Amino acid sequence: MSAVAFTGTSVMDIDAAKIRGAGSNVHFDKVSVAYGSHVVLHPLTLDIAPGEILAMIGPSGSGKTTALRAVAGFVRPASGRIRIGATDVTDLPPYERGLGMVVQNYALFPHMRVEDNVAFGLRAQGADKALIGERVKDALATVGMATFARRYPRELSGGQQQRVAIARALAVRPRVLLLDEPLSALDAQIRRNMVEEIARLHRSLPGLTILYVTHDQTEALTLADKIAIMRDGRVCSHGPTTELYRRPPNRFTAEFLGRANLLPVTVAEAVGSKGFATARHGDVVLTGAGRDEEAGDKSLLCIRPQHLSLTAGGEHTNRIVGTLREVHWQGELTHLVLDVDGTPVRVSATKLPVELPEPGAKVPLFFAPADTSLLPEDAGV
Amino acid sequence: MSDAVAIGAPAIRREPGKFWIVPPAALLALLFFYPLALIAREAFLDDSGVANPAEIISVLHSRFFLNALINTVTISVSATAGCLIVGLVLALILAFVPFPGSGFIARLIDTFIALPTFLVTLAFTFLYGSAGMLNASLMETFSLPLPPVDFLYSTWGVVLAEVTVYTPFILRPLLAAFSLVDRGQIEAASVLGARPFRIVRQVILPAAIPALIAGGSLCLLLTVNEFGIVLFIGAKGVITLPLLIYGKAIQESAYQVACIIAVVNIALSLGLFGLYRFAAGRLGV
Numbered sequence: 173m174s175a176v177a178f179t180g181t182s183v184m185d186i187d188a189a190k191i192r193g194a195g196s197n198v199h200f201d202k203v204s205v206a207y208g209s210h211v212v213l214h215p216l217t218l219d220i221a222p223g224e225i226l227a228m229i230g231p232s233g234s235g236k237t238t239a240l241r242a243v244a245g246f247v248r249p250a251s252g253r254i255r256i257g258a259t260d261v262t263d264l265p266p267y268e269r270g271l272g273m274v275v276q277n278y279a280l281f282p283h284m285r286v287e288d289n290v291a292f293g294l295r296a297q298g299a300d301k302a303l304i305g306e307r308v309k310d311a312l313a314t315v316g317m318a319t320f321a322r323r324y325p326r327e328l329s330g331g332q333q334q335r336v337a338i339a340r341a342l343a344v345r346p347r348v349l350l351l352d353e354p355l356s357a358l359d360a361q362i363r364r365n366m367v368e369e370i371a372r373l374h375r376s377l378p379g380l381t382i383l384y385v386t387h388d389q390t391e392a393l394t395l396a397d398k399i400a401i402m403r404d405g406r407v408c409s410h411g412p413t414t415e416l417y418r419r420p421p422n423r424f425t426a427e428f429l430g431r432a433n434l435l436p437v438t439v440a441e442a443v444g445s446k447g448f449a450t451a452r453h454g455d456v457v458l459t460g461a462g463r464d465e466e467a468g469d470k471s472l473l474c475i476r477p478q479h480l481s482l483t484a485g486g487e488h489t490n491r492i493v494g495t496l497r498e499v500h501w502q503g504e505l506t507h508l509v510l511d512v513d514g515t516p517v518r519v520s521a522t523k524l525p526v527e528l529p530e531p532g533a534k535v536p537l538f539f540a541p542a543d544t545s546l547l548p549e550d551a552g553v
Numbered sequence: 554m555s556d557a558v559a560i561g562a563p564a565i566r567r568e569p570g571k572f573w574i575v576p577p578a579a580l581l582a583l584l585f586f587y588p589l590a591l592i593a594r595e596a597f598l599d600d601s602g603v604a605n606p607a608e609i610i611s612v613l614h615s616r617f618f619l620n621a622l623i624n625t626v627t628i629s630v631s632a633t634a635g636c637l638i639v640g641l642v643l644a645l646i647l648a649f650v651p652f653p654g655s656g657f658i659a660r661l662i663d664t665f666i667a668l669p670t671f672l673v674t675l676a677f678t679f680l681y682g683s684a685g686m687l688n689a690s691l692m693e694t695f696s697l698p699l700p701p702v703d704f705l706y707s708t709w710g711v712v713l714a715e716v717t718v719y720t721p722f723i724l725r726p727l728l729a730a731f732s733l734v735d736r737g738q739i740e741a742a743s744v745l746g747a748r749p750f751r752i753v754r755q756v757i758l759p760a761a762i763p764a765l766i767a768g769g770s771l772c773l774l775l776t777v778n779e780f781g782i783v784l785f786i787g788a789k790g791v792i793t794l795p796l797l798i799y800g801k802a803i804q805e806s807a808y809q810v811a812c813i814i815a816v817v818n819i820a821l822s823l824g825l826f827g828l829y830r831f832a833a834g835r836l837g838v
Binding site: 244245246265266267268269270271272273275276277278279280281282283292293296297337340341344350 | 740741743755760
């Protein structure tokens with residue numbers, strides 16, 4: 173995909189320049205949303221930096237789409253303010269917010285050709301014809317749909333329609349792009365490709381701020397600079413993607429963002445200068461990366477399934493023993509399910525011993541302290 | 554051997570349902586086609602059974618027929634246009650402007666379909682008639698000697714009554730069409746910078762065109778044949794084709810003239826119905 177090279181001048185360019193000058197960061201300032209007495213979004217304070225992709229992820233009804241719709245202007249906050257750049261947009265109608273949006277079902281206008289769909293926003297904003305032609309061409313080229321300009325949406329596949337929807341949103345040069353579960357309607361293979369294409373697209377448009385709402389952790393992990401995990405109308409964790417994955421602050425985050433094995437432990441020795449604490453799981457002493465745990469604290473030791481190994485060596489200084497219950501071969505990966513003192517533990521392995529133990533056998537598991545994270549046992553949120 | 558027998562003597566296929574066409578066909582012939590044929594015969598043949606083109610040409614060129622034809626077309630086209638405008642505005646409000654009780658209002662408007670057409674006319678007489686509430690109030694307030702509002706007894710009174718009666722025939726299919734409009738399209742248009750009027754014009758209306766055409770055609774068909782409203786209002790000089798047929802047949806006993814006009818009325822109706830079916834078929838309504 174080539175980068176968009178927008179040129180030409182119009183009223184819209186002046187507006188766009190104003191908008192860029194105003195910045196493209198999004199700021200939620202204690203934004204809450206309620207339908208009658210039912211609060212669907214509790215006071216939310218959150219920043220999305222200019223050019224950042226923030227993925228809001230959470231189960232159904234967690235408030236992530238409500239937060240996005242509040243930015244778009246379709247939901248009126250019960251309290252709080254929303255700023256985009258320097259502009260307080262809380263009271264602005266959607267058509268004055270300077271945004272782009274892509275939704276799950278594409279929402280293309282079925283009676284318009286692809287080129288007219290992409291030109292719609294520019295026409296609505298009063299751009300001149302020459303500029304519209306140029307931007308439509310560029311936006312379609314950006315998403316690899318230049319040769320489909322004369323087609324109707326019904327003549328396109330789901331993936332192609334979604335590309336057109338992205339081109340339509342990009343053509344108006346939005347200061348913020350809102351993506352509401354944009355890939356949910358696509359099949360798995362196309363979804364994987366589209367995630368990669370969106371990542372490439374953002375690399376070609378580094379100034380574009382994106383709020384990406386999804387329930388798919390893979391999309392969030394692949395695309396997002398930062399992730400906000402929503403639960404019951406609240407943000408239960410927010411931070412850089414790798415940090416949140418490697419060091420989840422609570423149980424919900426650990427389990428929602430990828431698979432996690434959570435071993436109940438009691439801290440034996442507080443976190444030292446290197447950031448590690450020792451903890452006891454039954455009679456076994458383990459070392460894990462901690463925060464501010466004190467001796468005697470009840471904690472959970474989070475270990476990702478891919479960080480568990482059936483063979484010792486290297487930095488894998490921690491050792492636990494479990495009873496093998498199930499083996500699931502899935503081609504690239506083999507998933508083992510073990511029972512470690514009543515706690516189910518999953519192992520995802522690319523390489524296995526030649527002779528795999530039979531279910532019921534005692535199997536030692538090894539893992540590195542750096543691949544673990546201690547989190548408070550009572551932090552259910 | 555058994556195969557040969559099977560091929561040589563195929564089982565008799567019975568079609569037990571094929572005779573069921575007879576009763577409805579006979580009923581249609583008796584109640585519909587035969588009377589139509591009688592009307593056509595009366596229109597085209599004289600008492601001795603000979604074609605009488607001179608009489609047909611005379612009727613078709615007569616002042617009363619042409620006036621009735623012009624009135625019919627004027628009233629039906631105006632009423633249909635009125636229904637389309639009022640129906641569209643109402644449907645847009647009911648479908649896209651959220652307010653408590655919108656469903657109740659939609660159902661209330663629906664009930665108009667169930668009421669006899671003359672009932673609205675009767676209500677209009679009470680409201681806007683010479684001795685109606687509006688005129689009585691105005692005469693009393695401004696001490697006027699004569700009723701100031703007399704539009705009811707004109708072509709426009711008939712048009713207003715027909716718009717009131719037939720708007721639900723536009724409203725219903727429009728509401729059905731609007732319920733199928735993807736709200737995501739409206740929201741996408743809005744985020745892209747389109748104001749409400751542009752959204753209605755470029756996103757919502759294209760989706761409603763089949764419903765508008767089907768509802769409009771049906772409305773045109775019904776208003777062309779409207780009899781009760783025109784008769785009940787009794788506007789002076791407002792004679793439509795159905796009213797003219799009634800007058801010639803019942804009041805003047807000029808059956809052949811009535812039948813010639815009836816044939817024109819039928820041709821007009823069937824033409825409009827054909828147009829409606831064609832439009833509905835093409836647009837998948």
